[in-house]
Amino acid sequence: MASRPGSASRPVVLVVGGGYVGLYTALRLQRRLSRGEAEVVVVDPQPHMTYQPFLPEAAAGSVEPRHVVVPLRRTLPRCRVVTGAVVWLSHAQRRARIAPAEGAPYEISYDVLVMAAGSVARTLPIPGLAEHGIGFKTVGEAIFLRNHVLARLDAAASTDDPAVRTRALTFTFVGGGYAGIEAFAELEDMARYAVVHYYPRLSPGDMRWVLVEATGRILPEVDLDMAAWTVRQLTARGMDVRLNTRLEEVSDDGVVRLSDGDSFPSDTLVWTAGTKPNPVLAQTDLPLDQRGRVRCEPTLQVSGLDGAWAAGDLAAVPDLTKDEPGATTAPNAQHAVRQAKRLADNIVAVLRGGRPRPYRHAYAGSVASLGLYKGVAQVYGVKLRGWPAWFMHRTYHVSRVPTFNRKARVVADWTMASVFRREVIALGQLQDPRREFVTAAGLGGAGHLPAPSAGDRAQAG
Numbered sequence: 001m002a003s004r005p006g007s008a009s010r011p012v013v014l015v016v017g018g019g020y021v022g023l024y025t026a027l028r029l030q031r032r033l034s035r036g037e038a039e040v041v042v043v044d045p046q047p048h049m050t051y052q053p054f055l056p057e058a059a060a061g062s063v064e065p066r067h068v069v070v071p072l073r074r075t076l077p078r079c080r081v082v083t084g085a086v087v088w089l090s091h092a093q094r095r096a097r098i099a100p101a102e103g104a105p106y107e108i109s110y111d112v113l114v115m116a117a118g119s120v121a122r123t124l125p126i127p128g129l130a131e132h133g134i135g136f137k138t139v140g141e142a143i144f145l146r147n148h149v150l151a152r153l154d155a156a157a158s159t160d161d162p163a164v165r166t167r168a169l170t171f172t173f174v175g176g177g178y179a180g181i182e183a184f185a186e187l188e189d190m191a192r193y194a195v196v197h198y199y200p201r202l203s204p205g206d207m208r209w210v211l212v213e214a215t216g217r218i219l220p221e222v223d224l225d226m227a228a229w230t231v232r233q234l235t236a237r238g239m240d241v242r243l244n245t246r247l248e249e250v251s252d253d254g255v256v257r258l259s260d261g262d263s264f265p266s267d268t269l270v271w272t273a274g275t276k277p278n279p280v281l282a283q284t285d286l287p288l289d290q291r292g293r294v295r296c297e298p299t300l301q302v303s304g305l306d307g308a309w310a311a312g313d314l315a316a317v318p319d320l321t322k323d324e325p326g327a328t329t330a331p332n333a334q335h336a337v338r339q340a341k342r343l344a345d346n347i348v349a350v351l352r353g354g355r356p357r358p359y360r361h362a363y364a365g366s367v368a369s370l371g372l373y374k375g376v377a378q379v380y381g382v383k384l385r386g387w388p389a390w391f392m393h394r395t396y397h398v399s400r401v402p403t404f405n406r407k408a409r410v411v412a413d414w415t416m417a418s419v420f421r422r423e424v425i426a427l428g429q430l431q432d433p434r435r436e437f438v439t440a441a442g443l444g445g446a447g448h449l450p451a452p453s454a455g456d457r458a459q460a461g
């Protein structure tokens with residue numbers, strides 16, 4: 001049966017997704033609208049927003065994983081937060097079906113829609129990829145990879161079998177955008193520190209870090225000279241950057257085969273080769289472009305529909321700062337945050353009988369961390385390398401992470417990390433917490449445990 005969360009007198013604003021766009025839109029709506037003007041309902045499968053630019057630092061242990069997420073219920077006390085996924089939506093009927101974390105799906109009615117469900121990893125039908133690979137988009141994946149990389153060092157240091165050692169110490173990443181490069185560089189930096197300080201039987205030269213990128217460059221967000229400098233920096237650290245190379249196959253026993261003819265066993269395969277709009281859009285009646293994004297007007301209104309808005313990674317928003325016809329804003333946090341603010345202001349204006357204003361923002365540039373005290377940045381045409389870029393990365397992101405609480409905790413994490421030695425302990429039991437109890441109860445390794453995920457298999461491999 002359909003339920004309507006608001007009272008008949010005030011409109012319901014349904015925000016699908018509590019990420020960058022969803023959280024910032026709801027924050028602004030809760031601040032600008034009085035309780036009588038509208039009820040804001042935020043639906044997300046996670047009870048938190050994830051500040052994704054901090055995931056590489058969370059994986060490297062510089063920031064506590066809990067501090068890179070922002071709890072929705074605490075941050076949005078004047079909104080109704082629903083933990084569940086929107087699985088179907090008809091804007092014509094103004095209804096959405098929600099699958100809660102547990103229990104049967106149900107429908108709600110709404111008046112105004114904000115579609116902000118973001119993007120998902122863009123994978124290719126490469127044999128073995130789904131079975132052996134893991135993405136890098138969620139805090140769960142970041143924690144898993146941190147534990148996994150450290151567990152691989154433990155495995156390599158505790159065996160005399162050269163084959164086990166080689167595959168444990170080979171780490172393969174696919175995709176050279178900022179998410180991939182930062183994850184690749186931060187994890188290598190952490191692993192190198194761990195090897196030098198705590199693994200006398202290993203040396204950094206025993207590790208093999210391979211980045212596979214299908215195009216002729218990495219970091220498309222910065223100029224070519226900065227991208228080339230980054231490749232030189234990574235190569236000087238002994239990392240293997242393969243441009244114009246594709247992942248072709250991963251065999252059942254984890255041997256990675258590349259398009260340049262090379263193949264090698266690798267216990268770690270991280271896929272960061274781009275994103276695509278959330279596939280839930282196919283279960284809606286919203287108009288989509290040829291890339292599967294929601295068609296939007298410059299005002300962030302969904303084209304041709306009343307009362308529907310969209311922004312962020314899943315939206316095709318015209319880029320008014322570019323002359324090329326058909327240019328749309330790139331999927332990144334910079335646009336997501338600014339679009340959310342414009343979107344919320346436009347909703348408030350329309351609810352109060354006013355007119356929406358177009359979104360216009362020229363991309364300011366990029367900052368990327370490449371490990372402790374290492375980075376690359378290009379902001380408003382200014383190019384920075386090494387320590388200054390790393391410092392800019394930190395100051396920029398701490399100024400951007402939502403809420404004072406999170407800013408303070410992140411700064412505290414960095415301060416502690418600069419005073420004490422780096423934390424490089426693998427909490428492998430987190431990946432399989434019931435194993436010991438199930439074994440003690442005599443059910444053996446399998447018992448009633450759920451089937452292992454691709455990530456668990458990578459851990460076991």
Ligand SMILES: Cc1cc2nc3c(=O)[nH]c(=O)nc-3n(C[C@H](O)[C@H](O)[C@H](O)COP(=O)(O)OP(=O)(O)OC[C@H]3O[C@@H](n4cnc5c(N)ncnc54)[C@H](O)[C@@H]3O)c2cc1C
Pocket residue numbers: 016017018019020021022043044045046048049050052053054055056084085086087116117118119136137138178179278280311312313314331332333334335336367
């Ligand atoms: C590792 C990494 C590093 C990055 N670093 C940078 C950087 O340095 N600079 C930069 O500009 N950008 C960066 N980005 C990109 C940036 O994080 C995204 O562009 C931004 O998050 C997009 O915001 P969004 O609101 O569209 O999507 P998201 O922030 O991803 O939010 C989407 C939300 O929708 C929820 N959702 C999904 N499906 C459903 C459903 N069916 N129903 C309801 N809710 C749903 C999700 O749980 C999520 O909370 C990075 C991304 C990654 C992965």
